[in-house]
Amino acid sequence: MEYIDFGPNKTKVSKVILGCMRIPSKSFEDVVSLLDVAKDSGINFLDIADCYSNGKAESLLGEALKGKSSYRDSFFIQSKCGINKDDDGITYFDFSKEHIIKSVEGSLKRLRTDRLDCLLLHRPDALMDPAEVGEAFNTLRRDGKVLNFGVSNMNPMQIRLLKSGLDCELCxxxxxxxxCHTPMLDSGFNANMTNNASVNHDGSILEYCRLKKMVIQAWSVLQYGFFQGVFVGSPLYLKLNSVLDRIATEQGVTSQAVAIAWVLRYSPLMQAVIGTTNPHRVMACAKACDVQLSRKQWYELYLASGNDLP
Ligand SMILES: NC(=O)c1ccc[n+]([C@@H]2O[C@H](COP(=O)([O-])OP(=O)(O)OC[C@H]3O[C@@H](n4cnc5c(N)ncnc54)[C@H](OP(=O)(O)O)[C@@H]3O)[C@@H](O)[C@H]2O)c1
Structure with a gap:
């Protein structure tokens, strides 16, 4: 496993993060085994959100963490807020001070902890008031309830707007x-062209994060589309899988480790959020840091997934 410095306190965190969105399909014992294997594989970072299965994911993780007293301090726990799911079935985004603070209090209770190591705003709220978010963050920081802050699914202008009201760093x-999900890269390769790949959907978010030294956390590192399926082993991606398999055999790892290594190779300040609930796969994915991808292999994989370069 490799580690990077995270946030102003330069906390050493693993490049591979265990995402806990899918754990509600598992038993308490399964989740404890997942944490055991993650820890043994060098993973010290857990990602979750208040809205995953309406809080059930946080509750289950909280129970599992409570089972072993040392586990709370073994893991850097990151949760998210800002997606409001109301009882009438309407889902909307909410960065109001009231919602942010209430959400964190709910997360702390479900996770059975006194602090979140990091809080992310889950999806951009068009109605956000940056100063109000700043007040919420200051209150949470002052009370020791959240140690670091970040965002998710935001473009550079949204981050700049938000930062105008904050006193703290967005890590x-x-x-x-x-x-198999590369629009953030495609537009850069096709700059100043008129093909579909040239369309810049995200305001050059990857480059912005690198300039600002924000850690880029990649989610759904093994999926194509929006949760359409896993590309590793999929007949839809035969060419890609043959390159993944070849590199995996050469380096003595699995194809999913190579696929995750491809994401991590993008920049030194990268983390990959894996979502498997299978302990054997956690071990296999954690080996991504052992894979050395040359520049040529990185581009070969990009092309094998069906992309072109000008
Ligand atoms: N910020 C956001 O908006 C956002 C959105 C979505 C997700 N996330 C975060 O990202 C995490 C990861 O997302 P994800 O679950 O979509 O990631 P993923 O790692 O790409 O996908 C994991 C899923 O693929 C399945 N899978 C099938 N074959 C696999 C193989 N060979 N190796 C590994 N997994 C295989 C897993 O099933 P098994 O469990 O049976 O292995 C699991 O259902 C989430 O847990 C969450 O923390 C964030």
Whole structure:
């Protein structure tokens, strides 16, 4: 496992993060095993959100963490807020001070902890008042309830607008990225052209994060589309899988480790949020840091997933 410095306190965190969105399909014992394996594999960072299965994911993780007293301090716990799911079925985004603070209090209760190591704003709220978010963050920081802050799925102008009201650093931006989900890269390769790939959907968010030294956390590192499926082993991606398999065999790891290594190779300040609930796969994914991808191999994988270069 490799580690990077995270946030103003330069906390050493693993480049591979265990995402806990899918744990509600598992039993308490399964989740404890998942944490055991993650820890043994060098993973010390957990990602979750208040809205995953309406809080059930946080509750289950909280129970599992409570089971072993040392586990709370073994893991850097990051949760998210800002997606409001009301009882009438309407889902909307909410960065009001009241919602942010209430959400964190709910997360702390469910996770059975006194602090979040990081809080992300989950998806941009068009109605946000940056100064109000700043007040919420200051209150949470002052009370020791949240130690670091970040965002998710935001473009550079949204981050700049938000920052205008904040007194604290935004340490990370969590965005969707995999070999089979590359719009953030495609537009850069096709700058100043008129093909579909040249369309810049995100305001050059990757470059912005690198300039600002924000950690880029990639979610759904093994999925194509928006949760359409896993590309590793999929007959839809035969060419990609043959390159993944070849590199995996050469380096003595699995194809999913190579696919995750491809994401991590993008920049030194990258983390990959894996979502498997299978302990064997956690071990296999954690090996991504052992893979050395040359520049040529990185581009070969990009092309094998169906992309072109000008
Ligand atoms: N910020 C955001 O908006 C956002 C959005 C979505 C997700 N996330 C975060 O990102 C995390 C990861 O997302 P994800 O679950 O979509 O990631 P993923 O790692 O790309 O996908 C994991 C899913 O793929 C399945 N899978 C099938 N074959 C696999 C294989 N060979 N290796 C590994 N997994 C395989 C897993 O099933 P098994 O469990 O059976 O292995 C699991 O259902 C989430 O837990 C969450 O923390 C954030």
């Amino acid at each position: 990370t931006n969590q965005v969707q990225m995999s070999i």
